[in-house]
Amino acid sequence: MEPGKNIAIKVPLYRWDETVAFYRDKIGLKVTRELKDSTGFSFGPMTLWIDRVPHQSQTDVWIELFDEDPTNALAALGSPKRDELEPLTDVTGHWTCDPAGTVILLRKGS
Template identity: 60%
Template sequence: MAVLNPGLNIAIKVPAYKWDETVAFYRDRVGLRIQRDLGETIFFDFGEVNLALDRVETQSQVDVWLELTTDDLDDALASLGSPIRDGLEPLEGIDAHWTCDPAGTVLLVRKST
C-alpha cells in the first residue's frame, strides 16, 4: 500500500471580490511574510509549508486545495478511491494527479522526489 504524506503546499482559491481583503488579512492581521508575489498568486511563509492565495475571477466562494506526496502514485490514487480531476489546472513537469476527498476538497497527489 502506498504511503501518503502531507505536501508542502496549501492553496486558498479566493474570489476576486474578496482578494484585497484576504491578502491584507494574512499579511497584516496574521502577520505572515510574503515569500513571492506573482500578481494573481501570492505565496506566504506558513511554518514548514507554503500558503498560496490564488485570485480566481470566476470563483464565488473560497476553496482550500491541499497537497499530498506518495512513493507510489497509482497505488495511492487507488487507495483513495477518488476520481482523477486533472482538468482543474494544468500539471506540467510534475508526476501528479488532481483528485478530491468525499467533501470535494481538491487534493494534488504528487510523486515523492
C-alpha cells in the same frame, strides 16, 4: 502518503486583495513569493498560497499530498481523478478530492 509543502486558498476576485491583506497585515505572515494571481506566505514548514480565481464565486481550500506512486495511491484511495482542474506542468501526479470535495494534489514527492 505524507503532507506536501503547499496549501492553497482559492479566492474569488472580489475578495482577493482583502484576503491577502488579512494574512499579511493582521496575522503577520511573511510574504515569500508574489505572482500575478498568487501570493505565497511562510506557514510553518509549508507555503500558504492565496490564489486569485476570477470566475470563482466561493472560496476553496486545496491541499497537497506526496506519494512515490501517485497513480497507485489514487487507486488505493478510491478517489476520482480530477486532472481537468488545473494543468500539472512539471509535476507527476493527479488532482483528486476527498469525500467532502476538498481538492487534493496527489503528487510524487520531491
